[in-house]
Amino acid sequence: MSAIAVAKKDFRDAVRSRTLLALTALFGLFTVSGAYLASWAAEVLDGGAETTLDLIIALQTPAGYLVPIIALVVSYAAIAGERESGSLKFLLGLPHSRRDVVVGKILGRTGVVGVSILVGFAVGLIGLFAFVGSVLLVDYLGFTLVTLLFGLVYVCIGVGLSSMTRSTTKAAIGAFGLIVFFWFAWSILVQLLLYAVEGQFLLEEFPDWYVTLLSLSPDAAYGSALGAVLGESGLTMSGMYGSTDELPLAARPWFGFVVLGVWALVPLVIGILRFESIDL
């Protein structure tokens, strides 16, 4: 399998990056702080230990912010950087198809992001044991798997972006723009649209299209998918906008996986098609 050979090589190369080391350390710091906050919350809310809320506080918030950053930083230069430097000619001088290169890059960089996530979460786990005392291990495992999927999605977005340009600067601007877009612009735009349609921001009951649009960003989908796995609705759309049965399809927890799948596949397919057609 040619893509696997590319992925292995790419993993070996990219995992040695210093930026990754720094981001992983930052991630670990966040999860440990999260674990501390979780123990504090457990006392205040008197919920006691062993709630999935601990995990959400300790892990989801840091992961929700840092996994997209780590994944995009790790992947934005995956192809553009090699095109810029010329090492892509070494890679494609060997018998790899361009599709194998894109797929291999995604697998390799996901591996790298995966290592970072596992390290960050392991630090968080230690923190939870230290501050809270005990952890629901099954939920923790589910959390980890969904977060790995979340990392894969952003790697697909980053590599897809990277395959469209020869300039790492452009790819970096694109990656940074996407983070800003998903963090802020998305919900602001949807809010504005709501205001344009309804004439106000606060409603008794939000229209389905509004909830649907809010549910379609990869970050919201990550929350939904976590909710589906943990059976916890605290941070999903259903938690905020009503019970599961009344929600539009896109906002239901399990649909988060569909949304994540689309966010992975669309950039992947566009990236492959684009990369197959260009002059290096």
Place this chain on the structure above:
Amino acid sequence: MTKRFGDELALEGLDLTVREGEVYGFLGPNGAGKSTTINLLLDFIRPTAGGVTVFGRDAQEGSLEIRERTGILPEGIELYDRLTGRQHVEFAIESKAADDDADELLSRVGIADAADKKAGGYSKGMAQRLTLATALVGEPDLLILDEPSTGLDPNGAREMREIIREENRRGATVFFSSHVLGQVEAICDRVGILRDGELIAEDTIAGLEDAVPDRTRLRVRLDRIPEDSAAALSAVESIDGVSEVEAEGTTLVVSVADEAKTTVLRTIEEYDVTVEDFETDESSLEDLFVAYTAEEREVAP
């Protein structure tokens, strides 16, 4: 084939054939379109018009099969800074599903002792050698080398030529580009000369040498400058077959037809000096190259 980058015409109606088993030298000044041609062969870029065939397969459709049987040394090598030399070769071996020994290849190109060093710390010449090692993986039927002697010292360039010869003897066809004539002259069976995206000459080395008049540049080193140097110079100049004489201290550089060489030497010695050394620098190909690629080309009568 023709290749255009936007408005810029990189290759115009290029038509060349490399025969199986030969060493083909692709000559031209920088920017003539040599790398563009190689990039088209490897499907790194696509032709604007026309097509490329390698091993009887279309370069675009059959690119994967072509690259399975080809060893490539691209221009301006960039490697993976964070991977070692051995990891590069191992990656090539895995990619080609070959069973070569990485260390054997590394020692063949002379960098066995740097096998575990990261390529980021390699000199240009070492990077060139490492890339050659990866190109040799899997005993390729075709070697495509873009300016292979870049970054190599004369010794390295000689070793590179030796490896090219060995590979050719094994049965590999070699296609390599260069702007250094000595490289091409030493090992090529045939040569194509490219200028401004057009193939302006294609022939065997011998054929190309025939195409220019038999001129040799004779360098004669004397023990001292003759007393009547002006008379000596004009005497040499007046010899039938001598077209140009230049004095550089005690060395005389004479452009001369082959059959007049001994007359030149005899004439010089008549001026009470001793010829300490002389060499014929038969760079007729170089003259040819200049003649073909110079902008104001003078056609010999």
